[in-house]
Amino acid sequence: MSDNIIIQGFESAEHDHRHCVADALSEAERVCTQRGERFTPLRRTVFELLWSSHKPVKAYDLLAQLALTHDRPAPPTVYRALDFLQEAGLVHKLESLNAYIGCGEPGRRHQGQFLICERCGVVAELDDEALTSRIDANARKIGFKVSDETIEITGLCRQCQVS
Amino acid sequence: MSDNIIIQGFESAEHDHRHCVADALSEAERVCTQRGERFTPLRRTVFELLWSSHKPVKAYDLLAQLALTHDRPAPPTVYRALDFLQEAGLVHKLESLNAYIGCGEPGRRHQGQFLICERCGVVAELDDEALTSRIDANARKIGFKVSDETIEITGLCRQCQVS
């Protein structure tokens, strides 16, 4: 467990995003192989579209992007790919936006905690285990057994506060 | 600040729900009056429908309920009432369910933290200021200015674990 709770997001403008994507792709390959599942071309394409930036993407926007390279894709095409990627822990859904974003640390099971900049749209993914522990403790106090967490914080990133 | 972080939810089966509702209604009247806004019959009806249980209600279910007493209500009718009630802090939206629930403590501004039982559907609303502080601290560490929180925890309530 790292002391740095930030998993991805709000990187400097000059960061090597190609490297981000390459890493994410190889991690995805690895995760799928380990799970005995197939990282098919379609799933890979959707995954790459999601990683085209550190901003969440909406399902129908993915669909429109897909339409550029595939013949008349239909909604189930993209939703099935998204379901698969979420199952595999490669992608998170942001419930407050109805949008999807690539996970910055697949392999380790987690729900993710997100900081969403309402101005530029960039999302940071955090993992603060103390936060999760605190939630678990609160739940346990009233006999509630946690299975899933949705933690999405909206606001302004540093850049967008000044400009 | 109370030491008890639970605001509502998971009450005993015999709890006096009529009292819950009466309290919620008088609080709502008070809040609206204080804000100089009108708690109209329509808004009141929607509010009462939301308080018919401690479970979240979907907009189109509200619409169906409304249809029993009103003449062919349309979606904007219920969405406008919901918008008003949310603005006034009387109702929360649960993003992970696309559903709405009455706030257990209006008057005091907060976003709410929710425990959602995936079996019985009952929702508890908590307010753990330490949790909010921790989130704020994490955000501040990376220069993020928080304006809104969505915290929704899914799992099993005590009753539903045993039965």
Place this chain on the structure above:
DNA sequence: ATGCAGATTGATACAAGATAACATTCAGCA
């Protein structure tokens, strides 16, 4: 090689959730 079973994708239709735009009615007040 051939054929089969399960997984994946294609295709059509529809359900569910939410909003835009404009018309009408209502409450409060000059």
Place this chain on the structure above:
DNA sequence: TGCTGAATGTTATCTTGTATCAATCTGCAT
């Protein structure tokens, strides 16, 4: 009484997500 802005009615449309069944592909046993 008549005006004004708030509230509600009405119609249409947009966004988001599923159900269902057909076609294709993959890996494997024969």
